[in-house]
Amino acid sequence: xxxxxxxxxxxxxxxxxxxxxxxxxxxxxxxxxxxxxxxxxxxxxxxxxxxxxxxxxxxxxxxxxxxxxxxxxxxxxxxxxxxxxxxxxxxxxxxxxxxxxxxxxxxxxxxxxxxxxxxxxxxxxxxxxxxxxxxxxxxxxxxxxxxxxxxxxxxxxxxxxxxxxxxxxxxxxxxxxxxxxxxxxxxxxxxxxxxxxxxxxxxxxxxxxxxxxxxxxxxxxxxxxxxxxxxxxxxxxxxxxxxxxxxxxxxxxxxxxxxxxxxxxxxxxxxxxxxxxxxxxxxxxxxxxxxxxxxxxxxxxxxxxxxxxxxxxxxxxxxxxxxxxxxxxxxxxxxxxxxxxxxxxxxxxxxxxxxxxxxxxxxxxxxxxxxxxxxxxxxxxxxxxxxxxxxxxx
Amino acid sequence: xxxxxxxxxxxxxxxxxxxxxxxxxxxxxxxxxxxxxxxxxxxxxxxxxxxxxxxxxxxxxxxxxxxxxxxxxxxxxxxxxxxxxxxxxxxxxxxxxxxxxxxxxxxxxxxxxxxxxxxxxxxxxxxxxxxxxxxxxxxxxxxxxxxxxxxxxxxxxxxxxxxxxxxxxxxxxxxxxxxxxxxxxxxxxxxxxxxxxxxxxxxxxxxxxxxxxxxxxxxxxxxxxxxxxxxxxxxxxxxxxxxxxxxxxxxxxxxxxxxxxxxxxxxxxxxxxxxxxxxxxxxxxxxxxxxxxxxxxxxxxxxxxxxxxxxxxxxxxxxxxxxxxxxxxxxxxxxxxxxxxxxxxxxxxxxxxxxxxxxxxxxxxxxxxxxxxxxxxxxxxxxxxxx
Numbered sequence: 001x002x003x004x005x006x007x008x009x010x011x012x013x014x015x016x017x018x019x020x021x022x023x024x025x026x027x028x029x030x031x032x033x034x035x036x037x038x039x040x041x042x043x044x045x046x047x048x049x050x051x052x053x054x055x056x057x058x059x060x061x062x063x064x065x066x067x068x069x070x071x072x073x074x075x076x077x078x079x080x081x082x083x084x085x086x087x088x089x090x091x092x093x094x095x096x097x098x099x100x101x102x103x104x105x106x107x108x109x110x111x112x113x114x115x116x117x118x119x120x121x122x123x124x125x126x127x128x129x130x131x132x133x134x135x136x137x138x139x140x141x142x143x144x145x146x147x148x149x150x151x152x153x154x155x156x157x158x159x160x161x162x163x164x165x166x167x168x169x170x171x172x173x174x175x176x177x178x179x180x181x182x183x184x185x186x187x188x189x190x191x192x193x194x195x196x197x198x199x200x201x202x203x204x205x206x207x208x209x210x211x212x213x214x215x216x217x218x219x220x221x222x223x224x225x226x227x228x229x230x231x232x233x234x235x236x237x238x239x240x241x242x243x244x245x246x247x248x249x250x251x252x253x254x255x256x257x258x259x260x261x262x263x264x265x266x267x268x269x270x271x272x273x274x275x276x277x278x279x280x281x282x283x284x285x286x287x288x289x290x291x292x293x294x295x296x297x298x299x300x301x302x303x304x305x306x307x308x309x310x311x312x313x314x315x316x317x318x319x320x321x322x323x324x325x326x327x328x329x330x331x332x333x334x335x336x337x338x339x340x341x342x343x344x345x346x347x348x349x350x351x352x353x354x355x356x357x358x359x360x361x362x363x364x365x366x367x368x369x370x371x372x373x374x375x376x377x378x379x380x381x382x383x384x385x386x387x388x389x390x391x392x393x394x
Numbered sequence: 395x396x397x398x399x400x401x402x403x404x405x406x407x408x409x410x411x412x413x414x415x416x417x418x419x420x421x422x423x424x425x426x427x428x429x430x431x432x433x434x435x436x437x438x439x440x441x442x443x444x445x446x447x448x449x450x451x452x453x454x455x456x457x458x459x460x461x462x463x464x465x466x467x468x469x470x471x472x473x474x475x476x477x478x479x480x481x482x483x484x485x486x487x488x489x490x491x492x493x494x495x496x497x498x499x500x501x502x503x504x505x506x507x508x509x510x511x512x513x514x515x516x517x518x519x520x521x522x523x524x525x526x527x528x529x530x531x532x533x534x535x536x537x538x539x540x541x542x543x544x545x546x547x548x549x550x551x552x553x554x555x556x557x558x559x560x561x562x563x564x565x566x567x568x569x570x571x572x573x574x575x576x577x578x579x580x581x582x583x584x585x586x587x588x589x590x591x592x593x594x595x596x597x598x599x600x601x602x603x604x605x606x607x608x609x610x611x612x613x614x615x616x617x618x619x620x621x622x623x624x625x626x627x628x629x630x631x632x633x634x635x636x637x638x639x640x641x642x643x644x645x646x647x648x649x650x651x652x653x654x655x656x657x658x659x660x661x662x663x664x665x666x667x668x669x670x671x672x673x674x675x676x677x678x679x680x681x682x683x684x685x686x687x688x689x690x691x692x693x694x695x696x697x698x699x700x701x702x703x704x705x706x707x708x709x710x711x712x713x714x715x716x717x718x719x720x721x722x723x724x725x726x727x728x729x730x731x732x733x734x735x736x737x738x739x740x741x742x743x744x745x746x747x748x749x750x751x752x753x754x755x756x757x758x759x760x761x762x763x764x765x766x767x768x769x770x771x772x773x774x775x776x777x778x779x780x781x
Contacts, residue, residue: 022600022601025601025604026601026602026603026604029603029604029607030603033607039634040634040635041634043633043634043635043636043637044630044633044634046637047632047633047637048633050637116440117430117433117437118430118431118437118440118441118444119430119431120431120440120441120444120445120448121440121441121443121444123444124444124447124448130762130765131758133761133765134710134714134757134758134761134762134765135714135753135754135757135758135761136714136715136717136728136757137714138717138718138720138721138728139717139728139750139753139754139757142728142732142750143747143750143754146735146746146750147746147747147750151743151746151747332618332619332620333619335619335621335622336621336718336721338621338721339720339721346619346621346622346625350621350622350625354625354629360625360629360630360633361630361633364622364625364626364629364630367618367622367625368614368618368622368626371617371618371619371622372614372617372618375616375617375618376613376617
């Protein structure tokens, strides 16, 4: 008795065979995409030749000839376009890094506020979140820059904020720390204190797991992280002084100047992104099933430890992926700097450099590549993190 | 038996006594306040902090926006500090004067009815597609996604051969204000949904090359800021196309916005597709439906329904993102306000703040309206899923 060969596919005409149809469709699509790309590049070559615009990255080492107000690395008008690119990139990363830290803190506070049982706090956070989320970021940036910071008093009427800080329409001026010769010792003290604190916490947890005995973790950490550097600081003869702001009638000198463009951009990004982070946090905390809290209370944990040991670890699993995408959004939104004149990557490179060289293809491509690298490396990290933290189920 | 018991007992009430009312401190306004505002030391501190904060923010805001505001006037004279007007709040006179400019830009005055008709057509489309009780939904989709775009194109742009109908050609450089913002948002909305569906299906396709191209497009566009996409559309598109095409500036921006919105829409639709259980696909295939029928009749109606709240949220983002057009020199609503507020005729200390307040109010009502709709839909869907 022979078995029917089940693997034998019934004979069909090739145009009815899904496999053949799929292959033909893919071939057509590929040819079409390649054709479009080829056409685009041949047109671009032709148009560029007609407009007498050079192509390639020869411009990278040419002298830029323009100045940039805020810079983290050495740069002046005789530096190259390549140097200007790095100045812009570092400025983007600076505002993104500070913005992420502040938006996280503010966003978590708002998110917890939206879940607060206190009706007034609840109402205020809700109004804030709805108002900010439903207006464009660009509008908010323009508002902070043009209506608030530009409307600040001129230099001679600077607002005195105390602690040697002054605020006027040219920015925020703060004393500049000057580090003495003995300062490296304090740095070492900070490092040793941090390492010691981490080691101690590790040891304390191991001990608690083994014996159940608790240690004064908080006090010891405080002593190591704050006390040790302070001790060294005073022992080394206070190697820190300040270069104070000199307020003149029309001019201001000395100290650190924080540019209003930077303040406006940072303020706008933090206020806007925090309202989205608040929603992420709220959703995350609400996603933890009520029974978890109740079970924790039943075990005798007080509200504080319940939040810290039961709710937050579970909420974080839900919060972290959308939180990262908010961080990415903040980084990408920092490109709106161009509207307030903060010299970030887009403003410097896609703005000034593009206008001066006219090499749109190269400049836009490099800019996009930078943002793509940031985005893709973050999502790769996230995938790795998620696979580690994912709930292991049966 | 019971009667003998009754007779032996001295007295038993036959009716239960009415319960005493709860103490005054536990009900009503006082009870509510005790429970919600003053339940513990931390809560009392929070309440005090909240009231202080509100006290610090609200009265100045009301003062600026309403009580100190200037409501009428012809030029900057009305909105500066002068005798008999010691403090000036918002300069609403400026907004009233420039209202038409922020709506139509420099669209010809005699042709403004065309813009108004476009707003009306759009409003009908929004109602027809979104209102749960609107009749003949499929006709509504046809109307919103096919008829309105075509009619609007001829209505707003016009053409020389349409001059007899009162629709002479108006170049897009003269379009402006809220009109441009809504046109761009509408194009983004109409284009991104079908393109997003195609890309989402492509990303979930079995065919490796189709999947590759879809993922490439989606991840590329989502990985870069909108502003670079707009720069690309603005500066590179004319290079990539034959010189004779030379696309219109507004069209270039529309291409950028549509590309950007489609990539985001694709991810929203994909999340809807992924939420469907596998049984739906298998059931459809077992019925003998081919791929197109399966998607059209079984999968997409369910997947899109699940995705409605997120689709609307993407539209909110799109509407807010249209403001970026001002950076590439398109005359949208925000640009109209930017131009109006620096006009020397209205140069007063509070003109800028007033302009931004006006813009914020307009954007807020549009976006908040959509957000409320999304939330309502979410609730309706949750009810439908509960069995």
